[in-house]
Amino acid sequence: MSQPPQPPPQQQQQQRHSTASSRLAAFLGYATEDRSAVPVSELDGLGLRSGSKDKRLPPSRSPSLVAWLEKKAALDEDKDKEKEKEKELGGQKMYRTPSQDSAVKDRLFTNRIFSSKPGLNQLDTPPTSLPGSPKPNSQKVIQLIRCDVLRDGKIVKDETLWIQNGKFVDSKSLFFAGVKADVVIDFGDDAFPDKQRPLIVPGFIDLQINGYFGHDFADTVTLEEGLTAVAKGLPQYGVTSFLPTVVTSLPETYHDVLPKIADYRGAKPKQAEILGAHVEGPFLAPSKKGAHNVDYIRAPTNGFQDILECYGPTIDTPTSEAAKANGVIKILTLAPEREGALSAIQEIKSRWGDNLVISMGHTEASYQDAEKALEVGATMLTHLFNAMHPFHHRDPGPMGVLGFNELPHGTKKPWYGLIADGIHASAASIRVAYNAFPDGAVLVTDAMAGAGLDGDEFMLGSMKVRRKGPMEVVIDGTDTLAGSVATMPFCISNLVKFAGCSLAEAVNAATIAPAKCIGVYGKKGSLSEGADADFVVLDGFEEGDESVFRVARVYIAGEEVFKA
């Protein structure tokens, strides 16, 4: 009586499909089995349909029938929920208030027959969503199709990327589990102009930013405001993670600023993520101070004791492995030739291991000093060429370490920061350094408060600086460069021009290299499974000139935060 009408005698011909009538039946779409014998929940168990909540039958019937069955399934679920609630309440029935009753005007056929309650008009809600709030953005499953991506440093065409909970997930398992994407973004269609397929790259990571948009990170009073403003403003340049840099200051400043930066760390929606701090100074060489305040520069004569006194408890011995990985200082720049510096480096490395990168910068170190520093644990050179011993044929200075295939005593070649704005180092120097050690290049902007602004005079720490040219800023009253106002895309484009590398390699220097340098590769700087879904869509390419591109869109944790 309640069974839907069965097709004429097909049940007994389950296996013999060589007869014309059963082929005809199959052709016309009749089920060759008694479908009512297979409960819908059994089909779900195969895991080939989407999630457990979706009880839709396969699309074999007419659309109206499908819709009817979906509504029935949704109503059945509601019925079950109500029964549970009734049990909770101890058997009391749930009553509808008059306002809910009268809300239903035209009670349709389906409601009257299959709903035991007079209430909610089920037809307004789409069949697949249950009563309740829609999924928050962070839990959505996002599928990006027809992408050209930069995977492990190489361009791969026609890929599909899946994002869940703000991270990239293994596309294959999700696909075969039949998970249906909430949002599908198609990069092959006309939404992206210029016919040429856009390129998806990991979000850029900037390891040296002193300030931006008029904010300075050495200014303790407005620090939180500055961090927020910069974190919100950087994504437009494609930078999705960065290290705020604190220049040479008094110990009080560090004691104040570092805990605040530590608290501010962590992923925040629609903001570039702060991964930690880069402390540049005060243990530098006074003759190579650059734009730092010479009054605060000193030597760490007492080794680690001085370091601890200066930076405060944030650099004290970590108590556990978790604390080690969670230290706020990610990079420490100092001059290794100063008295006590080498022992300080050793002490820091023995306490923090690879979690704290020691970088040589603002230094008079000769080539031998640099080698010694590498042996005791330094792994980076801060803005190569600037504020360091220049290259001399008999005394190569720190740059000399880039030239070896392998350094003596088994030390590894260091990462080296490059400010590729065309002003801090000439194109030819960058070309030489890059070709000596391409994998070690880390693009940094060393941007200061004036970056991103149009004005002519700013404060950098406690120094006054003025703009000399469109991309050039000097200390007021001198010609010393005072940091840069470059943006990361500008630097990437310049690296292609100066070093003659491909766009993919230049982007690697802004993504993979900085991530590996501070040890977050795999979480950042990558589009592979497990990485945070921070990525940038580049377009506007030009045939024959790899340095031309445009940051079209920027996504952080799968959410679009910038659109050109």
Add this chain to the structure above:
Amino acid sequence: MRLIIKDKYDDVCQYTAEYVLARINEFNPTAERPFVLGLPTGSSPIGVYKKLVQFHREGMLSFKHVITFNMDEYVHLPRDHPESYHSFMWENLFKHVDIQPQNVNILDGNAKDLEKECTEYEAKIAAVGGIELFLGGIGPDGHIAFNEPGSSLSSRTRIKTLAYETIIANSRFFGGDVNKVPKLALTVGVGTVMDAREVLVIISGAGKALALSKCIEDGVNHMWTVSAIQLHPRGMIVCDEDATLELHVKTVKYFKSIEKVHSLLTTEGSKVGLDGKVRYSEAQ
């Protein structure tokens, strides 16, 4: 049956991919009326998949309303094993196109009840209205899917033991270790393939020449299971010159002449459709 003879493997792939493209676009699939496609695995279809991805990239072909059914899968091989047919389809096709995950059907070799899995697979095919176009390859022994010689020509989806030669041949993908190769597979039956509304078999290389000749020129025989295509109302074989090495010269000349006439007639707006039959449409 149509036999289309092309010069080389690349031409075979080009023709097949263009045919699939034309069929799908002519069908004009929608959400309510999807195009159901049967897909093979192995070395022959890789070129076809590459060309289909190329068409997709150029915007000529969309897989949004295409439902696919694969022919076979190993039993008790983990789904993410690089040699499983799930991985093969993912790497060669699904990763690159916009097919929806719920429209992809591949037999699950790790199901708890394998026989039930096979019956359910048949039910799913019937539930979506049967397969519109079934692509396939052929083995050197004339088998289609894993229906080794001796399989019933009316067989359905079932569990099948693999022949010893097949296991030895496949061991090269499993590090040369014969013990690592799965001994069982789930496969669609010959009857299932022939139930599709159209069957297209891709045959390339001299190693398949004997199989092709036995399947076309000799009778329908369970020792060469592809010969069941002789009974299909709309079968098609696309092969290259090397695969015709064992055919009679007369056969080759005959089919080439038929296709020559066909290619003269099938222009846009012509009266002759893709299947070589006269099409009655408004376009005169």
